[in-house]
Amino acid sequence: MPRRKKIKLKKDMNYLDLIPVCACEWKKNKNGIVTVDMVHHGFYHWIAHKFFKTPDVSHIALDRFGSFVWQQIDGNRTIYEIGENVKEQFGKATEPLYERLAKYFSTLYDNHFIEYKEV
DSSP: OOOOOOOOOOOOOOGGGGEEEEOOOOHHHHHHHHEEEEOOOSSSHHHHHHHHHOOSSEEEEEOOHHHHHHHOOOSSSOOHHHEEEEEHGGGGGGOOHHHHHHHHHHHHHOOOOOSOOOO
């Protein structure tokens, strides 16, 4: 998958206006649960693989909320629009919705699972 130009996140940005884009491979099982494939790169991962036989790829299964959110990432929807879809699908079970979504997307970004497209 080609790497996109990373946008620089600033403290004064409105996080809900960002457009996430998947930056790794993933698949959905028959129950609708998404598994994200995290490929290990870098010198320390190479050492761990060589000497301790760690896998080259980790498979991370998301829960039902995470799977739904992941499937909403299409490169066109903003985080706010994804939040509206989550609210419609799950109702009050997701409150406080936007704080949770901001943290979730921050974690996905920090782990290089997503990137943000310029608006």
